[in-house]
Amino acid sequence: MNPTELLSLLALKKAPLVGDILAKKLIREFGSASAVFEQDKPSIAALEGMGDKKASFIENKTFLFKKAEKELEFIEKHRIKYRVYYNDDYSKRLQYCPDGPIIYFEKGKIELDNPYVLSIVGTRQITTNAAAFLEKFISEIAPLNPIIVSGYAYGVDILAHKLAIENKLQTVAVLAHGLNQTYPRNHEAYNEQMMENGGFISDFWHSDSFDRKNFLGRNRIIAGLSEATVVIESASKGGSLVTADLASDYNREVFAVPGRVNDKYSIGCNELIKQAKAHMLTKTEDIAYILGWEKKQDIAIQKQLFVELNDEEKQVFKYLKKADKELLDIIAMDLQMPVHKVASMLMGMELKGVVKPLPGKLFTLA
Missing domain, CATH: 1.10.150 (DNA polymerase; domain 1)
Known part of the structure; x- marks a missing residue:
């Protein structure tokens, strides 16, 4: 430029x-x-x-x-990448937002042309039940390879980023300050992993220190980058509800996980559902169905999303997802498993519709 x-x-x-x-x-x-x-x-x-x-x-x-x-x-x-709203490398979804930044900055390995981008937000005081739901949700949605966007805050945000990394998904943290800082400070421990599996986006300058008034600006980018926003838990007021409202203003889908009526951090989600501002999210299939993702995938990919795999089968699945296709002997060697055992697992996974054999003892995901 x-x-x-x-x-x-x-x-x-x-x-x-x-x-x-x-x-x-x-x-x-x-x-x-x-x-x-x-x-x-x-x-x-x-x-x-x-x-x-x-x-x-x-x-x-x-x-x-x-x-x-x-x-x-x-x-x-610092070799910071910048994206200008009228250029082709700017987020296509963010271009449709009237208040999207005229320029934003990023660092890491971010590729936003993925058709599946989900923002996941919620309380900083995440409960055990919500954490378990989020862990199951991200592991089940992982075969579709979505990008997970959040705000790098305590609670739901940081757990969403960590689970995305564990499931080999790209994850993007949108910051309420410049890219030369980390807030909360103890999340610096995850910076390197974030940079390797996605990265950071901000439209604030490096001279802009953390300030709570920056949250609204940060939240509009979280909502704008994504096809849908998922609220895991929220009290009656909070930034995640603001993000949900912004997503709705941008004509994006909003999902909320319901909870018991007396639970403090379910009030916000229950109200979103009650007021028809969000779809009720109780299982992973709800996302694929409502967003039409299942229509964009062949039947085999749908089977991958919801089929039950044991821990060793999951290792094979993740290996083939990364390798695309590989020889039986190489798979066994890299995973440090006996060839006969891997052969048996691959046969079982083939019957489940998860993998398929190719000529020359090669295997790939179905």
Whole structure:
């Protein structure tokens, strides 16, 4: 990208009172972010939704560009990837959100062109039952290879990220601060795994420290990146309910796990269901059915999703998922199992519709 345009985007991102919706309107009106800064105040103020007060940023463009230059130095020094809303490498789903960021930043190995992206949110005080449900849910949905998006907070968020990693799924954490920080601090222990299995996204600058008021901005990206948002547990108020509302505003599906009426952290989910703001989620098949994912997969993949496998069969399944196809002897050697035992397991998995043999003693997932 033209360096001047990138600096102008960064500067416009920091223009007081403007925000992403008006920033897009300005770019659309004048042709580019750099062209916006070539205008005088009356020209900007005349645009619908602006006015003199909001247009005042143009009088401080020197200051805004100095700040933008410092951010650009950080981006270049740390090789931070950036995505601009009108470019092809920007999240396609986020492009449909009117308040999606004009530019966001990422680090890691993130590939958002996967057709299946789920946001999973909920309370920071996750209960044992909810944790068990989430573990079962992610393990059962894993054969569809969805991307799991969450907010890297305590409770539901961090458990969703960890379970995604355990199931070899890409997972993306959307942060409420710059990419040079981790909050909560003790989640730094998972940063390396996150970077290897997905990564981090934020539209905040590295100079933006953690602040609770940033949660709303963070939550709109969580909702916007995904085809659907799943609320695992929530009290009567909380950020996960805000995320659910945002997802609904973006015309995305919302799911909520019901609970007992007297449970504090089931109140929010029960209300979402009661008010018809969310589908009731009681089993993994609900997601595939309502989102139409099962129609996009052949029958064999559906069998993989819900068939019961023992621990050793799961090892073979995960191995073939990663390898695509492999020889019987190589599978046995890599898994450190006797060949006859692997052969027997593969036969059983073939009968279950999970694997299929290929010529030359090769095996692959069905």
